[in-house]
Amino acid sequence: MKGTLIRFVLLLAASLVAPLCAHATGVFRAYLASYGSDANPGCSVSAPCRLLPAALAAVADGGEVWMLDSANYNAGTVSVSKSVSVLALPGQVGSIVAVAGGAALNIGGGLNVVLRNLVIVNNAANPGTDGIVVSGSSTVTVEQSVISVPNGTAISMAAGGVLSVDHTSIRDSNNGVRGAGNAVVDISHTKFANIPIYAVWLDGSTASTTVKAGVTDSTFSNVHIALFCWTQAGTATTRGTMTRSTVSNSVYGVASDVAAMGGIAECSAGMSMLDGVDTPFQQSGGTTGTQGNNLVRNGGPNGGTLTNVGSM
């Protein structure tokens, strides 16, 4: 009888400890749904949560958040402070809005974050600013998503890190993708449309930093500058290259500019088409290069000096 009682007590203790341990480490995969509730513990598939902050609190570092159906999943800026993949199921729309003067997402430093199949837009009734702000040096991947934030920058890598953008549509935003600090930016199979300032902006405004970007298999339509390498700090470097891409009906295609304080700015293009661009290539103090195999038509003259960078 005594042994049975001890076993019962141990079993009771184990049954209490196990959920606590699971809660402490977080779940591998947390779920969101339009019919969810943030009061649901663990954000399970059978009892999903409603908003992204609740799922981020429940998930383990390195885990996943799945949006099970189409809905909006935030009410204010979502701060991401753990490594995580956030995705909407195929066929669904996972919406995150920029609202009330803030960014839609703010990603901290030292993280690895994957965002897939999301729609990040501005709340017209209570506008926000940027789409995704990466405020520390993190690795961020954005895939198969749509970003439209008319009051801000779609994705801003403000303090270095690695950004990969793939199969994403960025439209109707002040700027498309901005890399600053020591950011490394890779963009492929992405569409930029209706960007009144810079579609891909390598921002060399911070001294002693190098910003790098590669753009491949992407399209730019009705943008002010498609690929812009810019420095205004004497010890800053910006290097960008575009291949197999199309720029159409825009003001500038590929531009390099070194402002008064100096620096190194080098942007080049190869195997690309620039159609109906007022100034296909612009050089203002930096180096603007061509591989010599771009198709340039229906536009105006180039500005500055164009350097043939050749092939290998």
Added chain:
Amino acid sequence: MKRFAGAASLFAAASLMLPLAAHALSFRTYLASYGNDGNPCTVAAPCRLIPAALAQVLDGGEIWMLDSANFNGGTVVINKSVSILAIPGQIGSIAAVGSVPAIVVSPGMTVLLRNVSIATNANNPGTDGIQMTTGSLVVEDSAFGIGGAARAIDLTGLGSLAVTNVSFHDGTQGIHVAGGGTATIANSTFLNLTDVAVYADGSVASTTTEVSVSNCRFGSVNIGALASSAGGALRLFVTGSSFSGGMYGIGSQVTAGSPVVVTTVGTSSIFNMSIAGMFQAGTAVLETQNNNLVRGNALNSSGTLALSGSL
């Protein structure tokens, strides 16, 4: 009369056996988050985990994942030729968990995986995504997120591998091919890998391993595509691909002996590598079509490049 009774008995026996046989092996078996492995894996009564569906599917049959969920509890050993796919609009998750690989393809099988997501379990990490030796594996429209010191796909034998529209991110190696295997990789993306994304490995003597890469993208990986041998012959072809923001773009090297190692690169772009865009070492050949855009690397090339020309 006796003969008729005998025939009736045989017919009754056959009618009893047929459902049993159909129940045991079906052309198509089904999985769902609401399934149960005690079910017959039919569309009306699906199973829950892949091993149950594999046990009930015919060799050469199909397994359909009807909704989005994780469909394994440990290593899935695929010991039949089979197609495993999540239906469009869903995600079929297979996790690498408990220090073992997510999937092992048994020798000689012909396997197709489509629309699956193979990731490591953050709470109890596994190792590789898929291991195979011989047979044939096709992977389409899928995603791998294998963290830690592991390979997303590891082919070590005479098998063949075809990968199309697949995303590999956040791990050590993407695709490793050794021991005379053949791999064709197209329209795929490799991101944030801490070692080699596509690795043609000639460590097995007296074998010829061939890997072709077309229309792929490599971002922030230490080495994009590498042919490296100390024994076996290697052929690596790279066309229409982009490499950006890693340490090395494409490498061709012989580390011991003098095996035939030839790497050919055309219509590709290599940007912003912190060490070298292309590198050649030993007796290996690295030939370019002279139409690649190689810019902004610490060294655009290291070693000797040969010209392959065009036809």
